[in-house]
Amino acid sequence: MKVVKFGGSSLADGGQFKKVTDIILMDPERKIIVVSAPGKRYDGDTKTTDLLIQLADRVTEQGDEQDAFRAVMARFETIVTELKLPAEVLTDIEEHLARLIETYRDDAERLYDGLKASGENQNAKLMAAYLQQRGEKASYVSPDEAGMYVTDDPGNAQILPESYEAMKTLRDREGILVIPGFFGYSKTGHIVTFPRGGSDISGSIVAAGVEASEYENFTDVDSVYSVNPALVETPYEMKEVTYREMRELAYSGFSVFHDEALLPVVKKRVPIVVKNTNHPQAEGTRIMAERTPDDMPVLGIASDKGFVSINLTKYLMNREVGFGRHLLEIFEAEEVSFEHTPSGIDNMSVIIREHQLENGKEERIIQRIQSELKVEDVQIERNLALVMVVGEGMARTVGVASKAATALAEAAVNIKMINQGSSETSMMFGVDAAKADLAVQSLYYAFFEKQKTVQ
Template sequence: MKVVKFGGSSLATGEQFNKVVSIIDDDSDRKVVVTSAPGKRFDGDVKVTDLLIEYANLVLEKKDFKETVEKIVDRYQEISDYFELEDSTINTIKQKLETLATTKFSDNDHLMAAFKAHGEYMNAILLAAVLNSEGIPAKFLDPKDAGFLVGGEPNNADVLEDTYLNLSKYKFGSERIVFPGFFGYSEDGSIYTFTRGGSDITGAILSRGFKADLYENFTDVDAIYVANNHVVKDPAAIQKMSYREMRELSYAGFSVFQDEAIIPAVQGQVPVNVKNTNNPSAPGTLIVPEQFLFNPANPITGIASSKRFSALYLHRYLLNKEVGFTLQLLKIFYRYGISYEHMPSGIDDLTIIFDRSKLSKTTIKNLCNDIKESLNPDYMEWIDDYAIIMVVGEGIAHTVDTMGKIIDSLTQNNIAIHMINQGASRISIMIGTRMKDADRAVRHIYDTFFNNDDEVE
């Protein structure tokens, strides 16, 4: 049995819906279908989720929301008209949409979560109706009826373990199940949404809960590529990669998955296949547990870079002999509610790398002042001009010259290396550079290991 998830671009128009119907019909093992909200139809278009957020804000501000609601309805109406559905489906969608404005919520966060979730909710209702109209028996399954329980916060949900027990008890019939992504229900019956990659998370949870043989994630690209195609021209496609390679690369900037989105599938040991709705015959990229791996022809699977980092550099003579210095530093971070990303060190030096997007200028200023007063370093510098490049591959652990080749590819092209660190798993090498050098570094590393190869396995 397969769980299959379709992204927003795959469900944005009637034409795209038609491709989805064909994909579902083509494989009877595709029993569970997870929907996203309708995405952009063209450049400059607005996603339905963004319209729902606009709708929610207008309700909160007690302003006229009629025009916004009409825009949302029109998106579903357009798809309904394409398949010449009976009015009952679009009337159900209209009713659910209009009811939101008069529903009482405990606070604004709960209201926002409920409004946002309805993009996926209504699209699942619509897709179930479309499948039935096309002769493919299908059933809309509300997450509440499936026991899809979440905790956390209304707009930052966490799946509860009870969900997996509830899903394992579900009795499948002959029809396809259409399940809305992005949200679940708290134990008191409130709608809570996941963060980024919400529908991906839902698909991964269902894959584990239903003990699927495969989780197919349909998007708008043929595969995951070795490097960003905006940085490297026509990069090679990755046919197969491990879960932990995917996690390392997602963290450093790969945009196919939010880096935590497939954790439930990892926990359930369910392989994930990233495929293209617009080219479903392409094999895509298979993400597998480590024990299912292969002997890679190339030690490198992927190269990613991110410019969202900053670094705090501390120098203190005989730092390596000072007991408790790092502990005091961590206590300061704790007081500010700050987590750090990495902390490479030397005998007299310490560099702490942060995700800059999580820090305000005021926080940085106060943090640095506290560290100066409490720890009295000989030298301290906050560095905003910082980028991290991740070179990832299961084969790195089994080759002795990979690190040398990476260093040579950068130094021979006058790219200064500010930091280099190999993780304990030995499948990733992290390199710190100046921001302006990051893209060039990725290209030179790519050229060193791939040249004109078309694919990497």
């Protein structure tokens, strides 16, 4: 049994629905389908999820919500018309949205979660209806019926452990099952969404729950590339990637696969295959526990912006027992998570995502560091990007760090910090955000293009 997830671009309009259905029917093992909300149909188009957020904005602002409501309905109406589905399907969608608005009009968090989830929820119903119209035995399965129970934290759902056992019963059901991605249900019966990109998370959870033979993730690219294809010509296609490597790359800005989506399938060792809806015969990229070793030390290079570094200095810091613990407790008290903590004997940096320092948290953290840790200096460095060089082959290759540093120096990219984990699967460089793309390009040339020339 395979679990198959289709992204928003794969289900943007009626023509894409037909492609997806053909793909499903190509393989009888594709029994459980997880769908996203309709995505962009063309450059400049608006995703359905964004239209639903705009509708929620209008409702909470007590403004004129009718135009926003009609914009959402127009997206679904186009698909219903193109697929020649019964008119009552559209009526059900309209009634569902209106009911959500009236129920949660005075509860903004629940309203946003309910409306955001509607893109996936209604798209799953459309997919099930179209499969039935094509003569298939298919059914829509809501997340609560599937057993996807989550924490009651609006916009940041976490799967509850008992969900995996509950989902095993899906294996016994007949026909094709269509499940909406992006959300689950709390034990109190409320819709709660995963973080954005959560349809990948849903698909991974279902694949782990039913112990699928494979989790196929269909998107709009033939494979996962070693680098953002917008930055280089003909980027290297990765055919095999380990869970560890993909976790590092997804964290660092790869948009093809959500980093939180790896955990469920890693535990059950379910292989993932990333494939292209518009070119389904392409081999794609396989993500698994182990891959065949090759002679390439680096597999991928990625970057992400929006970081800040809080840098502090204190003489003889290394001799002060508990200093690091006390520092991190200050961040914990403000519910701020850290990304990296590079340090020296008299200095230490804490790298965090900048958005976590809102609502006065930055001022409170700095004040406590100064008053409680008695540091000599504390500064915040903004506009920081993290560039990751990833590959399990680095552990058995001499000179990777030297080659990377040389490439950045030749491109006039100043390295603000370097960090490498003990597993040697990845190496992180902190650079100015304005130089992030240049850094990626120079590293890609050093590790991929130069190697091609040598070969």
